Amino acid sequence: KTKNRVALIGAGPSGLTSVKACLDEGLEPTCFESSDDIGGLWKFREVSEPNRASIYRSLTINISKEMMCYSDFPIPADYPNYMHHSKIQNYFRMYAEHFKLLQYVRFQTAVKHVRKRPDFTRSGQWELVTENKDGQEERHVFDAVICCSGHYTYPNLPLKDFPGIDTFEGKYFHSWDYKGHENMYGKRVVVVGIGNSGGDIAVESSRVAEQVYMSTRRGAWVMRQVSDNGLPLDMIYNTRFVHILFQLLPMRVLNWIGEGKLNAMYDHTMYALKPKHRYVVLILTMFK
Numbered sequence: 001k002t003k004n005r006v007a008l009i010g011a012g013p014s015g016l017t018s019v020k021a022c023l024d025e026g027l028e029p030t031c032f033e034s035s036d037d038i039g040g041l042w043k044f045r046e047v048s049e050p051n052r053a054s055i056y057r058s059l060t061i062n063i064s065k066e067m068m069c070y071s072d073f074p075i076p077a078d079y080p081n082y083m084h085h086s087k088i089q090n091y092f093r094m095y096a097e098h099f100k101l102l103q104y105v106r107f108q109t110a111v112k113h114v115r116k117r118p119d120f121t122r123s124g125q126w127e128l129v130t131e132n133k134d135g136q137e138e139r140h141v142f143d144a145v146i147c148c149s150g151h152y153t154y155p156n157l158p159l160k161d162f163p164g165i166d167t168f169e170g171k172y173f174h175s176w177d178y179k180g181h182e183n184m185y186g187k188r189v190v191v192v193g194i195g196n197s198g199g200d201i202a203v204e205s206s207r208v209a210e211q212v213y214m215s216t217r218r219g220a221w222v223m224r225q226v227s228d229n230g231l232p233l234d235m236i237y238n239t240r241f242v243h244i245l246f247q248l249l250p251m252r253v254l255n256w257i258g259e260g261k262l263n264a265m266y267d268h269t270m271y272a273l274k275p276k277h278r279y280v281v282l283i284l285t286m287f288k
């Protein structure tokens with residue numbers, strides 16, 4: 001018996017490329033997508049929808065186009081290095097159309113359960129239950145399941161860490177609910193957290209707010225996207241030469257070079273941003 005029917009959950013960037021990989025291997029993919037479109041998180045929606053990841057209107061990707069593109073489908077030459085989310089979504093659409101992937105996607109069909117079949121030890125098969133937009137359930141049997149359902153579906157708003165929040169008279173919300181700065185004109189804003197969302201939202205609200213504060217409990221090494229000579233940072237540092245340097249040079253030296261470069265941009269001590277962790281720990285996890 002050949003194992004060939006594959007269920008994919010989600011038609012975001014991971015799901016789409018997995019459909020293609022299945023086709024390349026002669027397998028029979030069926031991709032279930034709960035929303036009405038491909039692109040996953042990169043499908044922008046004016047209002048955040050429950051059980052779905054959400055992005056803001058100004059979001060641009062943090063990886064340069066040469067680094068992020070599918071290796072068998074270059075990003076159009078006239079697209080910028082760091083693309084707006086609408087361009088990313090266009091690119092995924094071109095990819096799906098070029099490789100004729102859409103015919104394998106069942107839209108508005110959510111996967112509710114995935115279970116091993118009772119005879120799994122012999123057959124290796126899985127049972128899926130899906131639900132369409134009218135609430136109708138359907139059962140399916142597959143030989144394999146690839147889960148591409150995304151990581152950023154649910155916002156984490158740890159209100160227990162904000163004593164007194166219940167009597168706070170201003171507005172508070174998670175970045176999952178942030179679409180743009182239009183409600184921030186003349187307001188006093190505090191952005192909690194210095195991840196990519198916190199950084200973007202603080203900068204963007206500062207254009208219109210009366211005052212913006214950024215709160216971080218442990219600081220961060222702040223990097224730019226553009227590096228020496230105006231080239232994308234990831235292109236300059238993600239090279240074989242730099243990988244060899246990482247093997248040859250002691251951590252101490254790598255940190256000294258890396259932190260030196262970042263401090264030349266903004267002195268992290270002066271800006272009260274300097275974290276306890278060293279810089280290379282971060283780089284190693286990013287460029288591995």
Ligand SMILES: Cc1cc2nc3c(=O)[nH]c(=O)nc-3n(C[C@H](O)[C@H](O)[C@H](O)COP(=O)(O)OP(=O)(O)OC[C@H]3O[C@@H](n4cnc5c(N)ncnc54)[C@H](O)[C@@H]3O)c2cc1C
Nearest residue numbers: 010012013014032033034040041061062110111149150152
């Ligand atoms: C604000 C923000 C900015 C980001 N920026 C970057 C960036 O610059 N660079 C980068 O590389 N990454 C970035 N990411 C990470 C992002 O997760 C990835 O870029 C990418 O979207 C992951 O693709 P995915 O296909 O795994 O998941 P997703 O894009 O999340 O897609 C998952 C899909 O699965 C569907 N789905 C989920 N559950 C079910 C179900 N039960 N049944 C059917 N369908 C289901 C969803 O509807 C969705 O279409 C960012 C994340 C956030 C939150």
Ligand SMILES: NC(=O)c1ccc[n+]([C@@H]2O[C@H](COP(=O)([O-])OP(=O)(O)OC[C@H]3O[C@@H](n4cnc5c(N)ncnc54)[C@H](OP(=O)(O)O)[C@@H]3O)[C@@H](O)[C@H]2O)c1
Nearest residue numbers: 060061062158161175192193194195196197198200217218
């Ligand atoms: N393309 C882009 O430019 C872009 C834009 C947005 C997001 N993203 C991606 O999306 C993912 C999520 O990013 P994100 O910025 O939303 O989240 P994140 O990277 O997880 O950052 C969350 C921030 O909130 C802080 N925080 C969490 N709980 C806290 C608490 N209880 N009290 C105080 N501070 C708290 C964290 O501090 P600690 O570090 O101390 O925990 C951290 O600074 C990342 O992978 C990011 O790269 C990309």
Ligand SMILES: *[C@@H]1O[C@H](CO)[C@@H](O)[C@H](O)[C@H]1NC(C)=O
Nearest residue numbers: 061062063196223234285286
């Ligand atoms: C870009 O975003 C991805 C996914 O959210 C994250 O894993 C990665 O660390 C980010 N890279 C940079 C350079 O910010």
